[in-house]
Amino acid sequence: MAQLPTAEAPFAGDLPWTEVRRYAERRAVALLPVGSTEAHGPHLPLCVDVVIAEEVCRRVSMRLVQRGQLGLIFPAVRYGLTDFAAEFAGTISIPAEAARAFLTEVIAGIASHGFRRIGVINHHLEPAHFRLVHEAARAAANRTGAAVAVPDHRKPPVAPLLGDEFTRGGSHAGAYETSLMLAAAPQLVHEGARKSLPDLPFDLPAAIKAGARNFRDCGGPQAYFGAPASATREEGERLLEVLAEASERAVLDLPLAP
Ligand SMILES: [Zn+2]
Numbered sequence: 001m002a003q004l005p006t007a008e009a010p011f012a013g014d015l016p017w018t019e020v021r022r023y024a025e026r027r028a029v030a031l032l033p034v035g036s037t038e039a040h041g042p043h044l045p046l047c048v049d050v051v052i053a054e055e056v057c058r059r060v061s062m063r064l065v066q067r068g069q070l071g072l073i074f075p076a077v078r079y080g081l082t083d084f085a086a087e088f089a090g091t092i093s094i095p096a097e098a099a100r101a102f103l104t105e106v107i108a109g110i111a112s113h114g115f116r117r118i119g120v121i122n123h124h125l126e127p128a129h130f131r132l133v134h135e136a137a138r139a140a141a142n143r144t145g146a147a148v149a150v151p152d153h154r155k156p157p158v159a160p161l162l163g164d165e166f167t168r169g170g171s172h173a174g175a176y177e178t179s180l181m182l183a184a185a186p187q188l189v190h191e192g193a194r195k196s197l198p199d200l201p202f203d204l205p206a207a208i209k210a211g212a213r214n215f216r217d218c219g220g221p222q223a224y225f226g227a228p229a230s231a232t233r234e235e236g237e238r239l240l241e242v243l244a245e246a247s248e249r250a251v252l253d254l255p256l257a258p
Pocket of ligand 1: 172177
């Protein structure tokens with residue numbers, strides 16, 4: 001039987017089922033990237049959260065190999081609840097109940113094929129969305145008995161490592177996400193638009209607590225906040241490593257069920 005590949009991060013969607021079964025038999029950690037299809041300013045594409053989630057999964061998978069373990073990355077969930085950006089072209093928001101039910105079935109489906117440790121790697125930070133991701137993971141874990149982690153980088157000890165803008169709550173399409181994109185998929189960043197955007201410092205969590213229901217109410221008429229112009233690829237590299245390490249730690253903490 002041929003060795004499973006270890007030089008590159010494996011994507012389940014690119015493999016025949018017979019290969020996927022071998023990963024399950026070898027107790028691979030299943031990684032599920034979760035993002036959104038959502039406006040991210042005039043300089044970034046709709047798929048930002050998916051790109052970041054997939055890149056973090058890829059790095060987690062490479063780190064697991066270095067520890068003598070295997071990861072297998074499942075096809076990303078590309079739609080979520082994205083009410084704040086709903087008015088901007090291309091943004092698709094799925095109501096919480098439908099998104100939760102769908103995600104629960106995806107996670108339970110992965111578990112049903114013998115993957116006993118699952119990392120759900122979510123990078124769409126809208127509070128109601130992140131909540132339903134946690135709920136779906138719990139529901140799938142309860143139903144299947146698999147161990148499911150949802151690393152939450154909004155909290156310490158990870159959040160303080162993600163830069164000033166992130167901790168001050170201005171993390172939508174600003175320096176944080178734009179740096180991540182410059183590192184993960186620079187060909188998708190519109191550099192001309194990015195460099196000309198004025199800084200828009202803002203505390204999104206505070207605005208949401210105060211009753212804002214969309215990005216325009218929050219003071220972001222172009223669906224970005226923070227400082228995209230100051231983003232750098234080097235900072236994106238650093239952020240990706242922080243996020244990958246935190247997610248790796250979360251999946252390694254999962255109990256290896258019999
Ligand atoms: Zn985003």
